[in-house]
Amino acid sequence: MKIEKILEYQKKDYEIIKLERQLENNEDKKIYQNMISVVKDAQNKSNALDNEANYLIQDYNKLEKTYNENLKSCGVVLNAKIDKVSENDLSNLTNVASDLINNMSILEKKLMYLAERVNAILSEFEATKKRYNVAKQKYSAHKTAYDKKQSEIMPEIERKKQDIKKLEDGIDPVYLAKYKQRRADKMYPVLVPLTEKSCGGCRMELPSASLQKLKENGFLECEHCRRIIYFDGK
Numbered sequence: 001m002k003i004e005k006i007l008e009y010q011k012k013d014y015e016i017i018k019l020e021r022q023l024e025n026n027e028d029k030k031i032y033q034n035m036i037s038v039v040k041d042a043q044n045k046s047n048a049l050d051n052e053a054n055y056l057i058q059d060y061n062k063l064e065k066t067y068n069e070n071l072k073s074c075g076v077v078l079n080a081k082i083d084k085v086s087e088n089d090l091s092n093l094t095n096v097a098s099d100l101i102n103n104m105s106i107l108e109k110k111l112m113y114l115a116e117r118v119n120a121i122l123s124e125f126e127a128t129k130k131r132y133n134v135a136k137q138k139y140s141a142h143k144t145a146y147d148k149k150q151s152e153i154m155p156e157i158e159r160k161k162q163d164i165k166k167l168e169d170g171i172d173p174v175y176l177a178k179y180k181q182r183r184a185d186k187m188y189p190v191l192v193p194l195t196e197k198s199c200g201g202c203r204m205e206l207p208s209a210s211l212q213k214l215k216e217n218g219f220l221e222c223e224h225c226r227r228i229i230y231f232d233g234k
């Protein structure tokens, strides 16, 4: 196999890699992909807030009911005709009234606490909704920008792929397969020259037996970095 063919293949493939990297590292893509998780987080947060608010409202309603019942009992006690009750009953009524007043004040505190919690949840909900809307807008804007870029680059990549396919005929299928496999592992460059007595990729010095083999075959797989070292007789 001629070294020039596969080197030309690699050189042209690098143009494709550069285009692919442009898409991979595209800022718009990074942003819109981040926004997907922001949107999902906001949805989860708002569901959790919704649940919590429902529980709080249930608690609030129960407390309110108890409060109103107590309020009614207070009225009964306070409206009792004091001049018609015995001293004993009066003392009982006083105790009941004082218990009720105590209960009422505890209930009132609980109700106020719950009302505060509900308000806090509502404002948290508003903030979450805002975050959701901002993220969604950002997602659309950056997704559109990325899609536009992609629609420009993809046909170019396809064209170049067709071009280098024509070079494949002149390349040993075994090496072509090795090349493609390493390419899929994101290794670049796959083919490296022999540099002095070392691999041109990882700089590992080759043992003399390997060096000999490389000079005979023209190619050798580096045991250290798995790149294909070539020897062009220079």
Ligand SMILES: [Zn+2]
Residues within 6 Å of the ligand: 199, 200, 201, 202, 203, 204, 222, 223, 224, 225, 226, 227
């Ligand atoms: Zn190496």
